[in-house]
Amino acid sequence: MSRWLPRTYLTLVYVLLYVPIIVLVVFSFNDSRSGYEWGGLSLRWYEALFNNRAMVQAMWNSLWLALSAATVSTMIGALTALALHRYRFRGKKLLNGMLFIVMMSPEIVLAISLLALFLLVGLKLGYVSLLLAHVTFCLPFVVITVMARLSGFDERLPEAARDLGASDFTMTRTVLIPVIMPALVAGWLLGFTLSLDDVVVSTFVSGPSYEILPLRIYSMVRVGLKPEVNALGTLLLVFSLFMLILSQWILLRSRR
Amino acid sequence: MKQTLLSLSNLSKQFDGKTVLDSLDLEILDGEFITLLGPSGCGKTTLLRLMAGFEHPDDGTILLGGQDLTHTPPEKRPLNTVFQNYALFPHMSVFDNVAYGLKMEKRPKEEIRQRVDEALAMVQLEEFARRKPHQLSGGQQQRVAIARAVVKRPKMLLLDEPLSALDYKLRRTMQVELKRLQRELGITFVFVTHDQEEALSMSDRVVVLKDGLIQQLGTPREVYERPANLFTARFVGETNFFPGRIDKANGDDTITVDVFGLKRTFRKPDFPVAAGQPLHVLLRPEDIRVLAPDDDDGVAGKVVERNYKGSTLDSVIHLEDSTEVLASEFFDEDDPTFDYRLGEPVKVSWVDGWEWLLPMESPEAEAEANLDE
């Protein structure tokens, strides 16, 4: 096969993937009210964004939700991965199966099942319901990331620690967790981004008391074009890019 | 007389219904270098892990200096382990690896520093204290693992095939080094290996294990020269098994045995003998003499393989009844009869008194022994 054919093809697909994003970024600096015509360089949409108190509030809410969801799911996910890796217990297959179902099932199925649960137990929809839901859908991704790290882990390390006088708990704190740290960080960043991006599940389990960013964007973009969204999208893009690079850097560094 | 340090009695362990150790008894003496030797799956690693506390026995007790350790978790046992692939903590420096056990004992900082430095000096790694394990060679990692285990001054050091990952030359160096350490520290070493050469050259005593049972317990010399049974004889070193039949028992503590039609007089073995009884006559390759075909002594055969090994010349000789005989002779250029060509007829003999006699075993054991050949 000649070399230029695959390369041209790859380039073409990447152009198609990135054109909309580039357009979005460029138009976020557009002075014109119309979303289609270039009216000169301006930061007015960024200004409008930060002057919109409800929007800023939604941003903080989202950020706080993503922080807490990522943290909780990393803790539970790491413990789950450790349990799956180290302990022999009944129902291990069922546990694995449940995680797999969460990861593979369409988000909307997860969304309505959680909504049904929250209404059944009488949980008011808001921050808590969002947190529980977000932790649940982040969990399998954290578990997989940590499991991958653990699979390359020397089984003798925990034994060596025990042999040298560490209790099970001390061993976990001083050996296991430091060794899987890069995976924990990567899992946390993944969870953070998944939470920040989620629309489908949040649509079902959020209430008026706690408005989050994706839902605010959703209500803005359903009808017509809103130039503020360009600015917001650009900010989110830069933020995600930063997080992604950070996580890749941490993973690469740990692989030395 | 050395005292018993660790005493294992009636130890049994099963994994998923498969018996790995079968009512095993063993006394380990204070300050000795004892080796657990056997093929993979013989239970030697399980035995070591029971001593370390990573496994619990299904039955039996482990006493250390009279104190019952059977159900003590590993962190509370005054024994330490050197692991097969070292199991160094990858996120800690060499210093922190060695200091780990002392930190667990909550020793004062200054004492930790001093003892770690001493331990590293002992294995000649002082300059490497700040390095991470992945920046060290295999042999250096091995020495860190040893330092980490001995820094706690355990009563006993357990070594699980610690040299198996090293290349041949380094392995020899480390064998000498381990012996030196053991002498200097005066700690009991329990060494697990499947390498019989390593076991013979390093140990005070060797425990030969198979299927969770002790086959023989003795000094390397006893194990090599006077194997207790067919398995040990085969597992430890090369051996020729000649079929013999007792002609008669003599009054003077000797017996006359018919081997390949030759009537030879042997010392009476310590198992009961009767005329007409078949037995095994064992001869190590270095005990075999290869003679010229016109020699009066010996059994006729011909040379089918010659391997020059440097200091020795190893031959395979086919006897007329197609028995294969291994012979290993020290090289002597001045000996005119020494150099036989392939296919050349020779006679095979040995010096009486160098043989070792074993009784016939159960048909299964005999069949198994023959399969190896």
Place this chain on the structure above:
Amino acid sequence: MSSVTQQPFRTAVLVLVWGWLLFLVLTPNLLVVGASVMTRDPGSFLSLPLNLDAYRQLMNPLYLDVFLHSLYMAAMTTLICLLIGYPFAWALTKVGKQRQMLLIFLLIVPFWTNSLVRTYALKLLLATNGLLNNALMSLGIIEEPLRMLYTEGAVIVGLVYLLLPFMILPLYAVFDDLREDLLRASHDLGAGRLATFVHVIVPLTLPGVLAGVMLVLLPAMGLFFVPDILGGSRNLLVGNVIKNQFLDARNWPFGAAASIVLTLAMAFLMFAHRLSKRRIGEDGV
């Protein structure tokens, strides 16, 4: 595993993990199954008696049309993703290893970017007086602006745009594992390019294809915000139906039944994926 572990820590971990998954995964899913066989109730969402009315309602021509249309759009999305993704993944393995990592990185950047924002970006391009129409008109290719937004095509484009990486990544994984010597062996044994493709490459990459299909087809039926932004009221997905039934029409049994149909479709695809992996001697996950 060593039997020597301190019990309290182990117990605490297991209780936490099991508790979470039983309460937030197993129970909710059972609730949905339960809801699907109950009766709609305007006051308390659900009531007895148990019946299969919701499933019967799925067969109602009105909804059947929506489902079939959604299935059609999802299938088209999957097919287009496969047609773009298969040669893409193949081509990806042909460039240098260093560059491959960079290209994979560029592929997952969008995955880490808010999907609503990306869908909205498409809207910028596709609108009647949007950039694409303007560009085509100024190039003289068209006279009148084309109606691209609020069409079936727009929804499919949106879904392809969001889901393409999910097709490419599993395909890349199988192509990356495909050993060159197998292809050489095939040529050596006299197979031409086409025969090698049919008899060697396709069977060995099938698990990747099925994994990709699984990761694209099902979300393509559930991502309700794509038609909301790009498709107008006529091009609904199953996801829109479920959402409307739950949040607007308050017909829970019907919404639950629809979601169970989606889940069954997922189970079927997972089964096929397992089978294809076993055929080439890998353990199904």
